[in-house]
Amino acid sequence: MKRNINKYIAGLVIGVQLLSSCTTDFLEVKPKGTDLESNYYRNQQEAFNGLVAVYDVVGWQGSGFVTKIGALNAASDDHYAGGGGANDITSFQVFSNYTLTPATGPQDELWRKGFSGIFRANVILQKIGTVPMDESLKKRYIAEAKFLRAYFYFDLVRLFKNIPLFTSTVSTSEMNNVLQATPEEVYKQIEKDLTEAMADLPAAVPVATEGGRATQGAGHALLGKVYLQQEKFGPAAQELAAVNGTPGGASQYGYKLLSNFGDLWNVKNKFNAESIFEIAYTNTSAGAWGCVSCTEGNVLNIMVGPRGYKAKTANAPDYVSGWSFLPVTPDLFNAIHFDPRYKYTIANLDSLEKNGIATYEKGYMNTGYFLEKFAGRDSFKWTGAGNMELNFPQNIYDMRLADMYLLEAEALVRGGGNLERASALLNAVRDRAYHDNLHHLPATMDNIINERRLELAGEGHRWLDLVRWKKAGTVLGPRGFKEGKHEILPIPLLEMENTKIQQSKEWGGTK
Template sequence: MMKNKYIKCTIAIVAMMQIFVSCKKDFLELTPRGTALEDNFYKNETEVMQGVISVYDVMQWGTTGGYTMKMPLLSAASDDNWAGGSNASDQPNWVAYDNFNMDPRIGPQGGLWNKNFSGINRANLILSKIEGATTLSAPFKARVTAEAKFLRAYFYFDLVRWFGRVPLITAVLPTAELYTQKQSTPAQIYAQIEKDLREAYPNLPATISSAEKGRISQGAAKAQLGKVLLYQNDNTKLAEAITLFEDVNKVGNAYGFSLVPVYADIFNPANKFNSESILEIPHSNNAAWGDWGWINGGEGNVGTQFIGMDSYNGDTYSSGWGFCPVTLDLVNVMKTDPRFDATIIDGAALKAGGATYNARYQNTDYFIKKYAPLKAFRSASGVAEQNWPINEIEIRLADTYLMQAEALVKANQNPTRAKELLDAVRGRVGLASIPATLDNIYNERRLELATEGHRFFDLVRTGTAVTVLGPVGFRANKSELLPIPQTEIDITKGIITQNPGYN
């Protein structure tokens, strides 16, 4: 029974040196699929594009070193959701993050470290191949270089937020240097992220064709850079962030972004890459995957399976595994909000209508709706649990509206524009105008983006994590970061050192 399945792997920096050419994305299927020797590959634009796709592919991964799907895992770490599952031993890494009882060997850190460094290594490798290629057209070379730099920045942004000090690697490492990489400071990591994104966005297209949905646009890169600047809590970076967000958010922007009129439609799997979506990770059942030993080889979203109601029997939804039940705290703050019905499934109401499901660990009878398993989208090929074709929207326009409003208030700039942005988010769901204060903006972020994986890092960066999460185990100057995987410390013979509080 897959609810208790553990996927184990060795998580050393050496794992970063692997790259696969058999990776897939909706915007390009590889023909023929397979592998090729690296030295004989990347000789033309088709082969280089396959290498770029292999970097994109890592964004989909959710089962490296255990189940570490980004969106539900971060929701479980926040006050939006509990860990759930069959019991506290079902996924102990999730439970440890839920109650901030991680140690160097228990917690989600191994999979997250391995995933992101795998993506970085792939980006470094394809950048080296692009640089050495002599048959690429100038426009093609500029675009794929920009994509690889964006993706390297994307993976490092996750690493610096989760771990703080990590090795900064921007080239393919010789074997002799694999275990000698020291950690860089967060400031050094952020400087590289900013550099990559600033170099990337001028060479990315404003819009993405229907055949290439899932590739990065200039607007996505600008939004990501604005987010990176805002999240550093450095007021000297606010002016640039505001300019970037305004370019993305203004009416008639060059990227085609606009708020979806009906809130629930944002999360309809039939409405992929809608006008509100800025950065979206595609998933499909095209691979008809069925290998539990290497779920990352498929294209499906196993996170959807995780959050569904266990053994559910009723209308609309398909059965899941009962992870991430919604906290009563979130239910109580949202129960009078117009976004409640699009955000949270009321299990008790379903039971009253004749449905059944199993109450699992930390059950509250409330479940995530935004990315829930829907019968209409259950795969008829491969193993259905591995093949949910439900995308993850990582950045959307309402998020950038609220980030710009926050930056404007912090910078003491243009209060009229800040209020306009906040009011637009609220007005979409029929809520009245309110003052654009930081407290109101932060509260709006929780309600608007609930269960989408933003809340934990919002609490950390705004300095409210101890107040909100302290009662469930969060400790200042420790729980903001995950422990460094013990395997990395061991294999480097202590060159990589542990984060504070985990020794």
């Protein structure tokens, strides 16, 4: 997908970077010059291009290499920030050791990402009504824009709690007078957007041409997550059941657990049967150092690879020498070491070096363990255009079926629902991992918590899970996490200058 079409002014409160990161494979839009929003949305093609602009924000990668998954991994107990030193990508470092402040941390980039997507969604929703185009297609575009607006708001309300609520475009003259909504108001709008969108989202999309676009299954999955976050366990279980179907079988939307866990991480296995909503990357965008945020390659692939990697034998893994960010903690290593998912999750460079297979440089907070799921490899074919480090093509799952199985099991257990079904969901995930049915466990919260850690390690879920379960203070306390404060990020300092936005009470403010 090429760069977006929309261009509008957002002011200091919510900056909009028009050259943001890639999200989907399905769009090839090549805008020439700058198209002003006031002159746009004249026909169906331009409405389509406007939709591209909204999707484009899903895979946002900041110029400082800050991504949602990278930041959340750094803050969890499964990873350290790592890198080349204590000041390497400061946003990760301060989140990892909980020394972040309103002026320093990943919050600027994550706030900018969320509201950039919301502003773009609001533009198309405001403009599309008068666009001469096929009416059924118009309904679909509206549904997709509402899904995406809900998607961005869900991230923002979880990460910041006290945020503005925009359901229409805002002029620059109004920006400085924007007030924050209550979390309850934001969640109500998210639920409204998703329920209104559901009927007009497609049940499925052709992967070859539309892989990455929102579907009814993605809508139910996101709404289920939204309900669970609010501890609405019955509605959460109902929405997630619509996605999951019979545990271990194919759902009404065609979702099915892949037979082999390792196949999830085959870079060529994009938009597979387990994928519900997926962030797409490519090695054809010719991303270069002149604009890191413009690349459509997956920067996580170079970031998590072992620094100074050198193969010593013919059978050594073909890792690309990376930057050693997000090294895996000994705690996660010990938890997963004897699980079948271990070899697809963790790259054990310590073992490779001790056995004379490879060597590597010891980066900051090195443990010897790296994130195998996303470590870049020479076999991730690079076209040769742009800089190698910025052009890896591995997609990232935002929502996949095993995640939804475990979330539904959680909703059932916490809500006093059908424990037999909860057990079937939990053990379907374990059966796939072990390739047998000999490792079944009862559906308890402790077992679900452990299974989510093993199944989803490194995929950006752990920190959000710990906060949702109210376990972050206990688990992350040794890292500096303070209960009643670090469950949310601070409102970025610049967002409060010359505006009516207030800092959250958790961070010393009044909101």
